[in-house]
Amino acid sequence: MAVSSSFGQNVQHFYNVDKEIQLEGTIQKIIMEPRYKDTAPFLVVILEEKNTKKIYHVEISPVWFFDHDFYQGENLAVTGSLYTSGESSLNIIAREVQSRGEILILRDKHGFPNWQGGKGQMQRKGKRKGKRY
Amino acid sequence: MKKLAAIIALALLGSSILLADSLTLSFTQNMTDNLFQNRFSENDQLSSLSFYVDKNLSQWSLYAEGSYSYLYQNPSLTYYIQDAGIDYLYPLNEKSAIYFSLAGRGALYRSDYSDFNYLSANFFAAFKSYFSPTSIFKSNYSLEYKNYKDSLFDFISHSVMLSFDKYLQTKTTLKAELDWGYKHFFHPYIIEKGMFMQEPQAFMGRERRDPSGQGPHYFQTVTETQGQGIQVLSLAGLIAQGLGNKLGLRLSGMKQWVLSGQNPFTFIEEFYAVENPSYDRFSWDGYNVETQLTLLVPWNVQLKIGYTISNKEFPGIESFDLEGNPLGIMRKDNRNQIEVRAGKNFPRFSVFLSYFFINNSSNDLYFDWNGHFLSLGIEWNLPLGGKK
Numbered sequence: 203m204a205v206s207s208s209f210g211q212n213v214q215h216f217y218n219v220d221k222e223i224q225l226e227g228t229i230q231k232i233i234m235e236p237r238y239k240d241t242a243p244f245l246v247v248i249l250e251e252k253n254t255k256k257i258y259h260v261e262i263s264p265v266w267f268f269d270h271d272f273y274q275g276e277n278l279a280v281t282g283s284l285y286t287s288g289e290s291s292l293n294i295i296a297r298e299v300q301s302r303g304e305i306l307i308l309r310d311k312h313g314f315p316n317w318q319g320g321k322g323q324m325q326r327k328g329k330r331k332g333k334r335y
Numbered sequence: 336m337k338k339l340a341a342i343i344a345l346a347l348l349g350s351s352i353l354l355a356d357s358l359t360l361s362f363t364q365n366m367t368d369n370l371f372q373n374r375f376s377e378n379d380q381l382s383s384l385s386f387y388v389d390k391n392l393s394q395w396s397l398y399a400e401g402s403y404s405y406l407y408q409n410p411s412l413t414y415y416i417q418d419a420g421i422d423y424l425y426p427l428n429e430k431s432a433i434y435f436s437l438a439g440r441g442a443l444y445r446s447d448y449s450d451f452n453y454l455s456a457n458f459f460a461a462f463k464s465y466f467s468p469t470s471i472f473k474s475n476y477s478l479e480y481k482n483y484k485d486s487l488f489d490f491i492s493h494s495v496m497l498s499f500d501k502y503l504q505t506k507t508t509l510k511a512e513l514d515w516g517y518k519h520f521f522h523p524y525i526i527e528k529g530m531f532m533q534e535p536q537a538f539m540g541r542e543r544r545d546p547s548g549q550g551p552h553y554f555q556t557v558t559e560t561q562g563q564g565i566q567v568l569s570l571a572g573l574i575a576q577g578l579g580n581k582l583g584l585r586l587s588g589m590k591q592w593v594l595s596g597q598n599p600f601t602f603i604e605e606f607y608a609v610e611n612p613s614y615d616r617f618s619w620d621g622y623n624v625e626t627q628l629t630l631l632v633p634w635n636v637q638l639k640i641g642y643t644i645s646n647k648e649f650p651g652i653e654s655f656d657l658e659g660n661p662l663g664i665m666r667k668d669n670r671n672q673i674e675v676r677a678g679k680n681f682p683r684f685s686v687f688l689s690y691f692f693i694n695n696s697s698n699d700l701y702f703d704w705n706g707h708f709l710s711l712g713i714e715w716n717l718p719l720g721g722k723k
Contacts, residue, residue: 271471277506300580
């Protein structure tokens with residue numbers, strides 16, 4: 203399995219609300235790579251925009267690699283902050299993702315993470331709330 | 336002493352919040368007309384107030400969560416649960432990762448239900464890998480140890496799960512999952528056959544409320560010496576279809592077999608929104624089938640509508656008539672459940688409303704029941720760390 207050249211790099215960037223965009227497209231690739239210094243690697247989906255066919259690297263969160271399954275060919279609607287990296291590739295820090303009738307809220311409107319850091323959420327689901335039917 | 340414990344708890348909570356990256360507060364109001372989920376319906380409301388804090392340290396994450404639940408008509412069932420844990424996510428490459436967590440939990444119930452009090456430890460390890468861009472393999476292992484105030488319930492369990500899924504060009508997801516589990520009770524279950532009693536004796540059996548309208552009765556556990564372990568195996572399948580970004584449909588089914596062992600209790604009970612140690616995934620043999628529609632409606636309200644049928648037998652559990660006489664047959668339940676849930680996310684908080692209706696048909700008439708369950712909740716996220 204190939205490991206991308208970006209694996210291991212740390213990109214320093216922050217959510218800029220003035221550069222927020224919305225787009226819809228199809229997932230071309232799913233990878234996990236470091237995005238910030240001293241944080242767990244992020245799930246990144248590479249998305250082809252529906253109308254322009256431009257390629258965007260959409261940064262999801264560190265948690266969702268285990269919590270949610272994304273697949274190549276799946277349609278996604280994304281709201282997030284756009285930035286360009288040194289290689290001029292288009293990147294989006296996702297705030298909200300729509301897929302298969304569900305909205306995944308990843309950050310609040312100011313860009314603060316909303317994913318509750320505890321990756322343990324994955325296995326604690328259903329233990330605390332609701333019933334065990 | 337209680338005052339000192341409260342001060343220490345508040346100091347720990349305060350310092351946790353100061354150091355945390357995020358804080359989540361939630362409040363849920365639950366209403367039901369059948370709290371104990373049996374023939375003799377009992378109304379109650381349950382209010383839950385919870386907090387969750389976490390701190391990320393590179394690939395490590397520390398978290399703590401506390402939840403206080405108050406029952407208005409049955410305050411003796413009021414409880415507090417505290418969780419704390421550490422977990423670690425490690426990428427093996429850009430397509431695969433492993434995850435570990437170690438967590439502890441303590442549950443404190445009031446008065447009559449203090450036998451439900453427990454301390455538990457859980458180790459969890461998971462692996463996920465993209466075999467191809469459209470197929471995922473997952474596996475996990477879970478080890479759980481629970482120590483109850485009443486040692487009757489003490490156990491250690493192991494669970495292993497393997498799953499494989501495939502996403503097709505037609506936007507269809509197919510998934511197959513295999514689960515194996517083993518639960519070992521520490522109690523030897525060498526107990527003389529028991530009878531109905533008017534008062535519990537060391538609460539070795541389960542309370543059976545008002546079976547004949549003459550107040551609570553209690554069963555002594557009647558299980559004689561037998562294996563202390565229950566081994567289960569289940570096979571599950573799912574087919575899901577996405578129709579654009581706003582609509583999802585899914586059909587799933589699961590069949591579980593008890594390979595060895597049986598329930599050591601006199602009977603199995605589930606309580607609404609309250610963990611009952613006599614019931615868990617190791618209690619039953621049978622199947623369930625679930626359909627669910629997920630829909631994004633105007634104003635970005637997420638709507639879920641589901642219907643589930645299940646058929647469960649409880650090995651080792653005998654059915655009784657309403658007078659408490661054994662019927663000589665294994666308890667068997669058929670359940671139909673309808674669920675509707677609506678949720679809406681706002682910039683800083685989210686709200687949800689959910690409704691369940693359950694019809695449970697059992698050959699033990701005490702567990703032949705209907706119930707309506709309504710929940711309303713709000714969750715408020717407070718980021719305390721940076722934007723990244």
